[in-house]
Amino acid sequence: MADPYSKLVTSRYGRQLANRLGLPTPTPLRRYRPGDPLVSGPVLLGETEGGRLGEAVSETLRKANAETHRTRDDDAEYAALVFDATGIAGSTELGELHEFFGATIRRVGKCGRLIVLGTPPEEIDDPAERTAQRALEGFVRTAGKELKRGATAQLVHVSRGGERAIDSTLRFLLSSRSAFVSGQVIRVGAAEAPTVDEARPLRDKVALVTGASRGIGAAIAETLARDGAHVVCLDVPAQGEDLAEVANRIGGSTLQLDITAEDAPRQLIEHVGQRHDGLDIVVHNAGITRDKTIGRMSRDQWEAVLRVNLAAQERINTALLADSSPLRSGGRLVGIASISGIAGNVGQANYATSKAGVIGHVQGLAPRAAERGVTINAVAPGFIETAMTAAVPLFVREAGRRMNSLSQGGLPVDVAETIAYYADPGSAGVNGNVIRVCGQSLLGA
Numbered sequence: 001m002a003d004p005y006s007k008l009v010t011s012r013y014g015r016q017l018a019n020r021l022g023l024p025t026p027t028p029l030r031r032y033r034p035g036d037p038l039v040s041g042p043v044l045l046g047e048t049e050g051g052r053l054g055e056a057v058s059e060t061l062r063k064a065n066a067e068t069h070r071t072r073d074d075d076a077e078y079a080a081l082v083f084d085a086t087g088i089a090g091s092t093e094l095g096e097l098h099e100f101f102g103a104t105i106r107r108v109g110k111c112g113r114l115i116v117l118g119t120p121p122e123e124i125d126d127p128a129e130r131t132a133q134r135a136l137e138g139f140v141r142t143a144g145k146e147l148k149r150g151a152t153a154q155l156v157h158v159s160r161g162g163e164r165a166i167d168s169t170l171r172f173l174l175s176s177r178s179a180f181v182s183g184q185v186i187r188v189g190a191a192e193a194p195t196v197d198e199a200r201p202l203r204d205k206v207a208l209v210t211g212a213s214r215g216i217g218a219a220i221a222e223t224l225a226r227d228g229a230h231v232v233c234l235d236v237p238a239q240g241e242d243l244a245e246v247a248n249r250i251g252g253s254t255l256q257l258d259i260t261a262e263d264a265p266r267q268l269i270e271h272v273g274q275r276h277d278g279l280d281i282v283v284h285n286a287g288i289t290r291d292k293t294i295g296r297m298s299r300d301q302w303e304a305v306l307r308v309n310l311a312a313q314e315r316i317n318t319a320l321l322a323d324s325s326p327l328r329s330g331g332r333l334v335g336i337a338s339i340s341g342i343a344g345n346v347g348q349a350n351y352a353t354s355k356a357g358v359i360g361h362v363q364g365l366a367p368r369a370a371e372r373g374v375t376i377n378a379v380a381p382g383f384i385e386t387a388m389t390a391a392v393p394l395f396v397r398e399a400g401r402r403m404n405s406l407s408q409g410g411l412p413v414d415v416a417e418t419i420a421y422y423a424d425p426g427s428a429g430v431n432g433n434v435i436r437v438c439g440q441s442l443l444g445a
């Protein structure tokens, strides 16, 4: 799956040439295969005095039979470094980050993981503690840029009361499911998270994925089915053949529907009501582009993109959060934003507006969703290798691929794995988040 440049620089002579010219040499990322262990080597745990998450982290590692070290071994190569920084209550204590990571960051192995755990700054009253907890973000984002060989760094903000809800987040971030996610800040709120069958976490769940006939949508459908869900694959009637092919492959079913149709929310709800007892996961993946600079963009091009990418999911989600909805408690709504919606992009005013709107929609609906025991989150993909990005002119494409900490494009499965993490019943405390699946792209950083 490597792009031609990556293939070249991972060959012996190509690598020597790239090193001599100072060109990036991307490390082929390890991706999850069912049955893989959580981590492929020892994990070093560090904590500050007063930290409140050590026990929860140990429990996740114990369940995974991971070799866990609490003191540094200078000969070890670590699969992950995990540091509980929740005890840091003032800026003078931030040196503990340097103390722990200064001596260990160069011992992180290929495709290794660095995870810092903190408290959401906005939930802290004391200004000194809030300052110090906010400061963690600069450290982690820098570590993501300094790590080599496909390793990633993340900050997890855990609310007080969220201690028992971090297992799914730790499992996602430690594993190779998060291969193309780096430099992110993920928030886990207070919640009771159920214990799940890790091999089939979505067993007995019904999921619906829009735009599922190809590209990222097909990968999402496949990944949710792998995790045990029955997937209703939705796309426009013109994509019927490809849609049936995806649904057959994963043992799912199809719904041919244009999500912008006036009665699309009703049709969708009726379809699910007739065939299933309820609905658990809805992924709003369908999206279109109609690129033109603002002065040259027609009103039709503007409206078409806003209708598919934003208005359709607003209407469907409003219907799904209404009283008579088939969406069950524990339900999961997921939107697809884009780094264009965070950074803006020339020629994409309509697209970037719609995708920034998806972020606003997720954040705006999160409290209301929580009242129904539902979560709503989004992913913001960066450069993902699809038919859409293959059509981008060579130099723009190369720039898009390389301008991130991992020096390569992501795969549709990377977006899908992040969505599967949101969908996990254990992710009950993960609400209102927007995770960028972009290899820590420089755009919008």
Ligand code: NAD
Binding pocket: 210, 211, 212, 213, 214, 215, 216, 217, 234, 235, 236, 239, 257, 258, 259, 260, 284, 285, 286, 287, 288, 308, 336, 337, 338, 339, 380, 381, 382, 383, 384, 385, 386, 387, 388, 389
């Ligand atoms: P794609 O064009 O390959 O697939 C989109 C699917 O949506 C198609 O199957 C299409 O038929 C369907 N669709 C479009 N309008 C519809 C409608 N009105 N009703 C129902 N279905 C409809 O795109 P992709 O590259 O797989 O992207 C999937 C999502 O990810 C999109 O939301 C896109 O904006 C987003 N995204 C992609 C990238 C990338 O690098 N490819 C980056 C950021 C965000």
